[in-house]
Amino acid sequence: MIRPATWILPLLCAAIAACGGGEREEREVMKPEETVFRDLVTAPDKVQDRTDAAMEMHREALERRLREDEGAAPDDR
Secondary structure, three states, X not given: OOOHHHHHHHHHHHHHHHXXXXXXXXXXXXXXXXXXXXHHHHHHXXXXXXXXXXXXXXXXXXXXXXXXXXXXXXXXX
């Protein structure tokens, strides 16, 4: 009498070996900006742009204040 374990195991191994053996097509990877995660990806850039603009305004205000405190005439920019 043949036990089930002696024929099930080779049959199972053959079935597993037959799975996924073909060639695969390479899929084109989308940029994160082109996916549903666009807002999450582009948000840091928007924040950086706003921060840079605020820092530039602050720097200009400080430079203007320094010129005024040193007695130089304010220049019209």
